[in-house]
Amino acid sequence: MTDVLLKLHDVTRRFGGLTAVAGVSTDINKSEIFGIIGPNGAGKTTLFNVIAGYFPPSSGKVVFDGTDISGQSSDRIARRGIGRTFQAVTVFQDHTARENLRRAAMVSRRYNPLVYFSSRNAGDGSEVIQKMAQFTGLEPVLDNRAGSLSYGQQKMLGIGMALMGRPRLLLMDEPAAGLHTSEKKEAAQLIRRLRDELGITIVLVEHDMPLVMSVCDRILVLNRGTPLALGNPAQIKADQTVIDAYLGEEYDFA
Numbered sequence: 001m002t003d004v005l006l007k008l009h010d011v012t013r014r015f016g017g018l019t020a021v022a023g024v025s026t027d028i029n030k031s032e033i034f035g036i037i038g039p040n041g042a043g044k045t046t047l048f049n050v051i052a053g054y055f056p057p058s059s060g061k062v063v064f065d066g067t068d069i070s071g072q073s074s075d076r077i078a079r080r081g082i083g084r085t086f087q088a089v090t091v092f093q094d095h096t097a098r099e100n101l102r103r104a105a106m107v108s109r110r111y112n113p114l115v116y117f118s119s120r121n122a123g124d125g126s127e128v129i130q131k132m133a134q135f136t137g138l139e140p141v142l143d144n145r146a147g148s149l150s151y152g153q154q155k156m157l158g159i160g161m162a163l164m165g166r167p168r169l170l171l172m173d174e175p176a177a178g179l180h181t182s183e184k185k186e187a188a189q190l191i192r193r194l195r196d197e198l199g200i201t202i203v204l205v206e207h208d209m210p211l212v213m214s215v216c217d218r219i220l221v222l223n224r225g226t227p228l229a230l231g232n233p234a235q236i237k238a239d240q241t242v243i244d245a246y247l248g249e250e251y252d253f254a
């Protein structure tokens, strides 16, 4: 029996006359790394916004861990355990990395230092921040101003901040965007470790096909708001409708 964490049931979102997401149904299992890909304007970010409560669905249902969360506020959905990272860097540039993590912990109101990194001496939470910094590779720069960090480090900090809300499901919007090749490899490793070591279920939207194909268990392809295909990476790479609509015959997966 599979253990479904997130269920999308005929989710549709319209903006005036435009249907950005048109009847998407899928189940995402606990501990899965699930990718959503598709051409620009396919509705990927809109689907994230509906799951995270930034917009209510026009119709259809979003069910998280057995509870219908459709139309709930983004704050409430975050407190239920759905976290989010953004394509662009969203850290406070003038604060240190440590202050950014601490602020994220306070804002989340779900803060519990005993989760993820159990510690008998959790104290004021500084220890969990230290461990989070270790986990994301930011330990050496924890007391540096966030604005002085490399773009890749700032994206890692954004992931660390999302983790402070201790999500069970993490929505990652283009985690590889703007990263160099070596940073993309580190991002792929981190995504696997989020699942393997912290038990977080991941849904990611991404245009970087090598990353998608190397980390995802299953991939949903959207085209003009509509599901075009769903399958594992080998199935998606070989799907002629996906090649025609998105990947192209010469797509380089290396």
Ligand SMILES: Nc1ncnc2c1ncn2[C@@H]1O[C@H](COP(=O)(O)OP(=O)(O)OP(=O)(O)O)[C@@H](O)[C@H]1O
Pocket (backbone or CB within 6 Å): 015, 018, 020, 038, 039, 040, 041, 042, 043, 044, 045, 046, 047
């Ligand atoms: N707030 C909004 N108001 C009006 N239209 C919107 C809004 N958000 C998205 N759209 C439209 O919905 C459609 C889907 O956009 P969306 O950003 O979800 O696509 P996407 O697959 O994430 O694209 P990309 O890969 O370029 O990020 C587009 O036509 C877009 O212009």
